[in-house]
Amino acid sequence: MELKLSPAEQAFAADVRTFIRDNLPPDIAGRVRRGEHLGKDDHMRWQQILGRHGWHAFTWPQEHGGPGWSVVQRYLFEVISAEMDCPIIQPFGPRMAGPVIYTFGTPEQKERFLPGIRQSTVWWCQGYSEPQSGSDLASLATRADDAGDHYVVNGQKIWTSYAHHADWMFCLVRTAREERPQQGISFLLIDMTSPGITVKPILMLEGTHSFNAVFFDNVRVPKNNRIGEEGRGWTYAKFLLEHERVDNAAIGVTKQALSQVKAIAAAERDGDTPLIDDPLFQAKLIAVEAQLMSLEMAALRVLSQVASGASPGPVSSLLKIRGTEVAQRISELGMEATAYYALPYQPGLIAGQSNEEPIGPDYAVTAANNYFWRRCMSIYGGSNEIQRNIIAKAMLGL
Amino acid sequence: MDLEYSTEQSLLRDSVERFVRDDYAFQARQKILANGGFSAPHWTTFAELGWLGIPFAEEDGGFGGSAVDLAVIMEGVGRGLVLEPFLPTIMAGGLIAAAASSAQKQAWLTPLIAGECKLAVAFAEPQSRYDLADCTTRAAATGAGWRLEGRKCVVVGGKIADAFIVVARTSGDRRDRTGLSLFLVPADADGLTVRRYDTNDGQGAADLELAGVALGPDALLGPDGAALDPLERAVDGATAAVAAEAVGAMAALCDATLAYLKVRKQFGKPLGSNQALQHRMVDMVIALEEARSAALAASLSMTEDDAAARSRAISLAKIEIGRTATKVGQEAVQLHGAMGVTDELDVGHYFKRLTIIATSFGNADWHIRRVAALDAATRRSAPEQPAPGRTAA
Numbered sequence: 001m002e003l004k005l006s007p008a009e010q011a012f013a014a015d016v017r018t019f020i021r022d023n024l025p026p027d028i029a030g031r032v033r034r035g036e037h038l039g040k041d042d043h044m045r046w047q048q049i050l051g052r053h054g055w056h057a058f059t060w061p062q063e064h065g066g067p068g069w070s071v072v073q074r075y076l077f078e079v080i081s082a083e084m085d086c087p088i089i090q091p092f093g094p095r096m097a098g099p100v101i102y103t104f105g106t107p108e109q110k111e112r113f114l115p116g117i118r119q120s121t122v123w124w125c126q127g128y129s130e131p132q133s134g135s136d137l138a139s140l141a142t143r144a145d146d147a148g149d150h151y152v153v154n155g156q157k158i159w160t161s162y163a164h165h166a167d168w169m170f171c172l173v174r175t176a177r178e179e180r181p182q183q184g185i186s187f188l189l190i191d192m193t194s195p196g197i198t199v200k201p202i203l204m205l206e207g208t209h210s211f212n213a214v215f216f217d218n219v220r221v222p223k224n225n226r227i228g229e230e231g232r233g234w235t236y237a238k239f240l241l242e243h244e245r246v247d248n249a250a251i252g253v254t255k256q257a258l259s260q261v262k263a264i265a266a267a268e269r270d271g272d273t274p275l276i277d278d279p280l281f282q283a284k285l286i287a288v289e290a291q292l293m294s295l296e297m298a299a300l301r302v303l304s305q306v307a308s309g310a311s312p313g314p315v316s317s318l319l320k321i322r323g324t325e326v327a328q329r330i331s332e333l334g335m336e337a338t339a340y341y342a343l344p345y346q347p348g349l350i351a352g353q354s355n356e357e358p359i360g361p362d363y364a365v366t367a368a369n370n371y372f373w374r375r376c377m378s379i380y381g382g383s384n385e386i387q388r389n390i391i392a393k394a395m396l397g398l
Numbered sequence: 399m400d401l402e403y404s405t406e407q408s409l410l411r412d413s414v415e416r417f418v419r420d421d422y423a424f425q426a427r428q429k430i431l432a433n434g435g436f437s438a439p440h441w442t443t444f445a446e447l448g449w450l451g452i453p454f455a456e457e458d459g460g461f462g463g464s465a466v467d468l469a470v471i472m473e474g475v476g477r478g479l480v481l482e483p484f485l486p487t488i489m490a491g492g493l494i495a496a497a498a499s500s501a502q503k504q505a506w507l508t509p510l511i512a513g514e515c516k517l518a519v520a521f522a523e524p525q526s527r528y529d530l531a532d533c534t535t536r537a538a539a540t541g542a543g544w545r546l547e548g549r550k551c552v553v554v555g556g557k558i559a560d561a562f563i564v565v566a567r568t569s570g571d572r573r574d575r576t577g578l579s580l581f582l583v584p585a586d587a588d589g590l591t592v593r594r595y596d597t598n599d600g601q602g603a604a605d606l607e608l609a610g611v612a613l614g615p616d617a618l619l620g621p622d623g624a625a626l627d628p629l630e631r632a633v634d635g636a637t638a639a640v641a642a643e644a645v646g647a648m649a650a651l652c653d654a655t656l657a658y659l660k661v662r663k664q665f666g667k668p669l670g671s672n673q674a675l676q677h678r679m680v681d682m683v684i685a686l687e688e689a690r691s692a693a694l695a696a697s698l699s700m701t702e703d704d705a706a707a708r709s710r711a712i713s714l715a716k717i718e719i720g721r722t723a724t725k726v727g728q729e730a731v732q733l734h735g736a737m738g739v740t741d742e743l744d745v746g747h748y749f750k751r752l753t754i755i756a757t758s759f760g761n762a763d764w765h766i767r768r769v770a771a772l773d774a775a776t777r778r779s780a781p782e783q784p785a786p787g788r789t790a791a
């Protein structure tokens with residue numbers, strides 16, 4: 001065992017830093033630093049820059065056009081990207097649709113869909129949840145009826161992140177009613193411009209628009225847009241969910257968030273004392289840093305197991321639970337640090353669409369919103385309660 | 399000792415609950431929010447129902463109510479997520495009642511009770527955090543009265559206040575406990591810039607810039623340089639009031655979450671049939687009951703004559719309110735799943751208000767330090783106690 005980076009890994013890290021320094025548009029970095037709500041264009045510009053360099057699908061093996069990085073390299077890339085204020089790469093294409101397509105798709109599907117994901121010219125969204133099927137995803141009822149060479153899809157998805165930006169959706173639909181709800185589900189790729197699709201915005205509690213309801217009214221989907229076998233969609237979906245959980249640990253972003261809170265606490269004065277020297281605040285900050293250290297090691301342990309060929313399995317649930325809790329806690333401390341300046345609501349500045357002088361210090365503008373928004377981390381991607389159920393059942397045999 | 403509501407208090411509670419139920423349903427509340435967070439007809443109703451006069455003495459035109467009476471109203475304010483600046487106005491009225499001359503009361507308190515003016519108290523400054531004595535805004539005596547110079551921040555209720563009570567320094571240095579004075583400043587005073595804005599909980603606030611605001615001699619409220627004691631009392635009273643508001647909001651969240659656990663089905667059964675969630679719900683209700691007790695302790699302590707004892711009790715209560723409000727808010731959101739993080743459901747709005755209450759008038763850390771400081775002062779002035787346990791006989 002060895003925690004230190006090898007010379008080759010250090011050289012890799014230096015390359016990543018150089019590339020980001022030379023290519024990340026400063027306006028985008030500024031928006032990320034200020035914690036603004038990014039628009040489609042911000043994400044796409046950066047992702048396409050990465051795509052042209054072959055780094056957008058950075059977790060992919062070389063045979064599918066990825067860089068074929070080791071887990072250490074991927075980890076370094078994520079941590080450095082976060083440190084240098086890169087936007088988070090939207091996972092729906094490269095982390096979700098892509099791996100399913102290259103693992104289970106036909107050669108034609110790979111040829112058709114993978115280049116757009118690698119280059120980030122196509123925005124994907126995830127159509128899983130339904131109004132009556134949240135945690136109990138397998139109960140989903142959106143129907144795809146067989147109509148010869150295509151399916152006719154009817155039903156509703158909800159909480160679909162960025163469906164309003166999306167060109168394509170990967171979607172779970174019911175093609176048959178069988179004994180177990182997990183059977184009879186199929187995995188379809190749906191063109192969002194298809195007639196019969198309606199996307200309606202749902203505003204989040206802090207006022208931003210990221211998720212939507214998506215309605216399907218007799219939407220025709222060609223059968224060759226189905227991944228794998230009819231009725232086996234659950235297998236592909238589960239493959240993907242396990243990967244999503246590992247990603248949800250989001251160590252790089254969380255480490256960066258912690259440094260930001262420290263910077264805020266160093267700038268805030270309580271009387272003449274910087275908040276960061278206040279023992280009560282210090283105790284909380286250092287306690288969460290200790291948790292983050294354990295979490296980072298846990299994530300590295302899981303990644304190293306995955307590298308040696310094992311599937312992440314139920315341990316990925318542990319990462320999701322702690323990763324989201326630690327991130328939420330840090331956002332809570334960030335808000336606390338701003339005291340009364342947590343109150344002003346400045347949506348123009350949060351959306352990056354205003355040149356107004358902020359009310360209060362710059363760093364306070366998004367502090368409360370960030371805290372509010374982060375409450376959803378323990379809900380999405382399989383809620384933390386469901387992750388605990390998975391550990392209870394799959395790891396502990398309860 | 400008597401911990402039951404009097405008949406009058408029960409009637410008051412009924413009337414508040416009726417108003418919230420009939421006139422302040424969530425959809426109606428959201429309409430008011432969209433229209434700037436203030437409804438003039440509601441304000442008139444508050445005056446007609448006597449709420450704006452509750453805590454003031456009968457000789458001042460009020461009803462001579464107690465902090466507990468105010469808490470009864472505030473619990474309803476919390477349950478209804480009421481947006482109008484009721485508490486800021488009451489808090490300002492309290493300072494006037496405590497410090498003003500009878501002419502000043504005539505000019506400000508009488509219209510306030512009648513619902514004809516809305517006030518807000520400007521105490522915080524960009525550097526002050528929660529320290530009321532940390533004040534750099536200065537007031538200098540001129541031949542004709544006073545001249546104010548400085549900045550005040552996040553004045554809750556300031557978005558629509560007609561006038562402000564501004565805390566300014568007439569002598570001493572930045573954090574001195576003496577030398578603070580109170581001034582009545584109309585919102586349209588020359589030299590005053592009011593930057594009005596929305597807040598995360600919908601209440602609305604303002605930052606004030608005072609650039610040579612010239613005021614007459616009658617603008618000074620109470621004795622020159624002795625404002626900190628009445629200000630601390632007013633803020634303690636407001637803290638007890640938001641504690642009661644938090645109880646109302648937490649009760650609403652417990653009701654909503656319990657109902658949701660019963661109707662929302664996943665895996666073929668109600669969410670509430672999962673023991674993991676039952677215990678979470680039970681802990682929310684325990685927190686609510688703790689909050690209710692803490693809020694009551696806070697209101698009752700407002701009759702305490704010894705300021706240190708009063709402040710200590712208020713701080714302990716606010717620490718509890720901070721903890722329970724955070725817990726109940728977060729848990730209600732979590733147990734509603736994605737519905738809980740939407741703008742369209744009331745749950746997220748209660749959560750935001752509770753979050754802001756937890757940071758208002760001092761967060762938990764600030765109150766922990768205040769209790770520690772008060773206790774240290776007591777120890778310094780008391781004779782030395784023997785160490786506990788076995789000591790030499």
Ligand SMILES: Cc1cc2nc3c(=O)[nH]c(=O)nc-3n(C[C@H](O)[C@H](O)[C@H](O)COP(=O)(O)OP(=O)(O)OC[C@H]3O[C@@H](n4cnc5c(N)ncnc54)[C@H](O)[C@@H]3O)c2cc1C
Pocket residue numbers: 125126127128129130131133134135136158159160161162211376379380381382383384385386389662664665669672674675732733734735736737739
């Ligand atoms: C910001 C955000 C983005 C999202 N993006 C997408 C997306 O792009 N695509 C998509 O398909 N979905 C998306 N989702 C939906 C997400 O996957 C669901 O919210 C999640 O699966 C929970 O479902 P639910 O909201 O219906 O909550 P419910 O399933 O109704 O659960 C409510 C509460 O009960 C708990 N609970 C439920 N069952 C149990 C049990 N058996 N034991 C213990 N506790 C239980 C839950 O943990 C939760 O706390 C998103 C959600 C959020 C918040």
Ligand SMILES: Cc1cc2nc3c(=O)[nH]c(=O)nc-3n(C[C@H](O)[C@H](O)[C@H](O)COP(=O)(O)OP(=O)(O)OC[C@H]3O[C@@H](n4cnc5c(N)ncnc54)[C@H](O)[C@@H]3O)c2cc1C
Pocket residue numbers: 673
């Ligand atoms: C100091 C002491 C004094 C006592 N005095 C008395 C006495 O005077 N008279 C008397 O009759 N008994 C007495 N008891 C016994 C006490 O009532 C039992 O210990 C108690 O009822 C728990 O039973 P158990 O120890 O068999 O644990 P179990 O019932 O086996 O429980 C083990 C653990 O599982 C948990 N658990 C069990 N069922 C559930 C469930 N359905 N849901 C969630 N969690 C569950 C329990 O909380 C516990 O943590 C005493 C015990 C102690 C420790």
